[in-house]
Amino acid sequence: MLKRLLTSREALLAAAIILLLAVISTRFPAFVSPQNLGNVFNDTSPLILLAIGQMIVILTKCIDLSVAANLALTGMVLAMLNVAMPGLPVPIIIAIAISLGAVLGMVNGILVWKLAIPPIVVTLGTMTIFRGLIFVISDGKWVNSHEIGEGFKAFTRAAFLGLPTMSWIAILAVLLFSIVMARTTLGRSFYAAGGNPHAATYAGIDVGRTQFWAFTISGALAGLTGYLWVSRYAVAYVDLAGGFELDVVAACVIGGVAIMGGIGTVMGAMLGALFLGVIKNALPVVDISPFWQLAISGGAIIIAVALNSQANREKGRIILKRAEHAT
Amino acid sequence: MTDRTRVIPDRLQSPLERHLKSWESLLILVAVAVFVANSFASPYFLNAWNLSDATFNFTEKAMIAFAMALLIISGEIDLSVASIIALASTAMGAAVQFGVDTPGLVLIGLGVGLICGAFNGFLVTVMGLPSIVVTIGTMSLFRGISYIVLGDQAYRGYPSDFAFFGQGYVFWVISFEFVLFAILALIHAILLHKTNFGRAVYAIGNNPTGALFSGIRVARVKFILFLLTGLMSGIAAICLTSRLGSTRPSIAFGWELEIVTMVVLGGVSILGGSGSIVGVVIAAFVMGLVTFGLGLLNVPGIVMSIVIGALLISVIALPRLWQKWRG
Numbered sequence: 001m002l003k004r005l006l007t008s009r010e011a012l013l014a015a016a017i018i019l020l021l022a023v024i025s026t027r028f029p030a031f032v033s034p035q036n037l038g039n040v041f042n043d044t045s046p047l048i049l050l051a052i053g054q055m056i057v058i059l060t061k062c063i064d065l066s067v068a069a070n071l072a073l074t075g076m077v078l079a080m081l082n083v084a085m086p087g088l089p090v091p092i093i094i095a096i097a098i099s100l101g102a103v104l105g106m107v108n109g110i111l112v113w114k115l116a117i118p119p120i121v122v123t124l125g126t127m128t129i130f131r132g133l134i135f136v137i138s139d140g141k142w143v144n145s146h147e148i149g150e151g152f153k154a155f156t157r158a159a160f161l162g163l164p165t166m167s168w169i170a171i172l173a174v175l176l177f178s179i180v181m182a183r184t185t186l187g188r189s190f191y192a193a194g195g196n197p198h199a200a201t202y203a204g205i206d207v208g209r210t211q212f213w214a215f216t217i218s219g220a221l222a223g224l225t226g227y228l229w230v231s232r233y234a235v236a237y238v239d240l241a242g243g244f245e246l247d248v249v250a251a252c253v254i255g256g257v258a259i260m261g262g263i264g265t266v267m268g269a270m271l272g273a274l275f276l277g278v279i280k281n282a283l284p285v286v287d288i289s290p291f292w293q294l295a296i297s298g299g300a301i302i303i304a305v306a307l308n309s310q311a312n313r314e315k316g317r318i319i320l321k322r323a324e325h326a327t
Numbered sequence: 328m329t330d331r332t333r334v335i336p337d338r339l340q341s342p343l344e345r346h347l348k349s350w351e352s353l354l355i356l357v358a359v360a361v362f363v364a365n366s367f368a369s370p371y372f373l374n375a376w377n378l379s380d381a382t383f384n385f386t387e388k389a390m391i392a393f394a395m396a397l398l399i400i401s402g403e404i405d406l407s408v409a410s411i412i413a414l415a416s417t418a419m420g421a422a423v424q425f426g427v428d429t430p431g432l433v434l435i436g437l438g439v440g441l442i443c444g445a446f447n448g449f450l451v452t453v454m455g456l457p458s459i460v461v462t463i464g465t466m467s468l469f470r471g472i473s474y475i476v477l478g479d480q481a482y483r484g485y486p487s488d489f490a491f492f493g494q495g496y497v498f499w500v501i502s503f504e505f506v507l508f509a510i511l512a513l514i515h516a517i518l519l520h521k522t523n524f525g526r527a528v529y530a531i532g533n534n535p536t537g538a539l540f541s542g543i544r545v546a547r548v549k550f551i552l553f554l555l556t557g558l559m560s561g562i563a564a565i566c567l568t569s570r571l572g573s574t575r576p577s578i579a580f581g582w583e584l585e586i587v588t589m590v591v592l593g594g595v596s597i598l599g600g601s602g603s604i605v606g607v608v609i610a611a612f613v614m615g616l617v618t619f620g621l622g623l624l625n626v627p628g629i630v631m632s633i634v635i636g637a638l639l640i641s642v643i644a645l646p647r648l649w650q651k652w653r654g
Contacts, residue, residue: 063459111640115647118597120404120459124584125640132633140627238629246467249460259460291478291576295471301464305456 009256013271044277045170051251053218055269059194060211061261062119067222068244069130074226079143079236086149101223109215113208145234156232178266194261254304350594354609365620379500385615386508387563392589393515394559401531402599403458409582410469415439415564417473420482420574429489436565444557448550473576482574493570516604532599588639
């Protein structure tokens with residue numbers, strides 16, 4: 001049991017992150033100060049939230065390339081709503097963010113479930129449509145910091161027990177979805193639908209509907225992140241979080257989520273996101289141009305997916321071996 | 328989800344009936360309708376030089392779309408094509424700084440395209456990784472390298488005879504690019520519809536295991552298709568770079584979406600196994616005419632992308648809705 005835990009994907013990834021931090025700390029000790037690590041975690045919180053949603057979608061053999069556009073569209077709607085109605089309390093704003101994001105996710109889900117259109121096509125399409133809609137509603141204009149209300153911005157800046165609210169939301173989401181994925185019927189059906197769709201169907205699971213819920217959850221998390229993003233950076237524009245969907249997929253793949261579905265954990269997705277977050281925050285510190293980041297993400301995706309396919313092949317054999325020893 | 332059932336009819340349709348009911352003839356109708364609508368909507372549309380300019384909207388994308396069509400028919404996809412353009416263009420721009428002349432630049436453009444295609448092909452066929460993730464990875468990797476090389480700079484100063492590929496005219500209003508587009512369309516049509524290789528592509532798309540057991544070297548065919556897609560991206564990079572006369576890392580950004588849309592609009596099944604080059608050629612004209620017409624009406628580019636995204640989803644959704652409605 002202990003051995004399995006230590007050689008697990010998550011443990012290896014955690015070790016890789018610690019090693020990375022150790023290497024950086026040899027030249028830049030300030031980087032690993034608790035306060036800076038807290039900042040890194042807070043910076044990575046949006047990526048963690050989106051990676052959890054993306055992981056659930058990938059579990060069901062789908063992919064959601066529209067998350068960043070969903071985030072940006074929700075963020076823009078909320079920013080414009082805030083300009084129009086400055087008195088709106090934050091809980092209502094968050095409720096609107098989650099519902100709007102969920103509805104956008106449902107659009108993807110319906111197309112995949114009811115019309116059986118391949119998810120990559122659906123989300124490539126909705127990605128551009130959502131981005132286009134931001135331009136249409138905003139007329140291409142920015143909503144700037146001074147136009148956004150103080151209450152709207154204060155939420156992500158408030159701290160609780162030393163950590164900003166955004167970090168707490170990420171931690172809560174990790175805990176909540178760890179429980180949902182391990183302990184609920186819906187959570188298990190995500191694994192079943194992706195692991196073996198035919199067997200899942202015979203077991204009474206509607207695979208299409210499970211995929212629909214996966215897209216809805218991914219959309220809801222993207223909507224929530226949309227509010228957090230605009231609240232934190234206090235700006236909304238058409239290209240907000242442009243290309244971020246690739247980072248989200250990268251975080252999942254690095255976190256050991258199998259792109260063919262059925263394999264992956266919330267913890268893995270979080271660690272994958274943190275791995276990218278540490279690299280992203282370390283680049284300026286170790287004086288490498290931020291232009292390297294895109295290539296590093298791409299390289300990380302390829303290496304991770306290659307490692308995953310090797311690991312999963314091994315895994316099949318090990319399970320058989322263990323079964324043999326048991327008898 | 329991807330189950331395809333085939334019903335064998337009692338009586339074969341007559342060839343005329345089959346042609347009239349085909350996707351291609353529907354597309355021709357759409358193309359004619361768009362053409363007529365455009366000529367009423369704008370007085371500038373029916374002008375030989377304007378129409379000639381309009382062809383530049385699709386010739387470069389269509390060159391890649393032909394190879395992409397073969398790749399999608401075989402059941403794979405390449406989302407890195409636009410990034411291959413960026414990398415090939417960057418390599419040519421860098422070579423110019425060392426005083427390489429036009430033939431050398433062409434060789435470099437083609438060579439980079441081939442290398443990128445071989446890299447994708449290696450990861451998919453030798454390593455056995457899923458092409459969607461691999462090419463999402465190489466999409467950021469290839470463009471990432473361009474960003475590392477160029478940052479926020481641009482390459483200029485291409486030799487004057489290099490301009491012919493993107494700006495030259497062969498006869499009156501017939502551009503060099505348009506001639507190249509026609510020749511490449513013909514080559515791909517012959518390759519797909521008249522050779523053993525083409526039949527192998529269809530066989531692999533319909534049933535890879537069956538194809539393998541009937542003696543088709545599946546991995547080799549797929550590898551060649553990735554090479555071909557890379558090569559076409561290299562050719563498109565030469566034309567585009569020559570036409571723009573400069574290289575930025577953001578060159579051809581988002582083209583992969585338009586190219587996939589063009590292929591799917593052309594009637595190629597996104598699940599593989601069916602489609603024709605004629606369809607892709609007509610789809611190229613439809614998309615070119617739509618974007619050109621909207622451009623004449625001063626519709627901004629990002630709003631056009633909504634049209635493209637909606638087009639992508641609806642061309643797949645409408646036939647399925649129609650089938651459902653008819654029971």
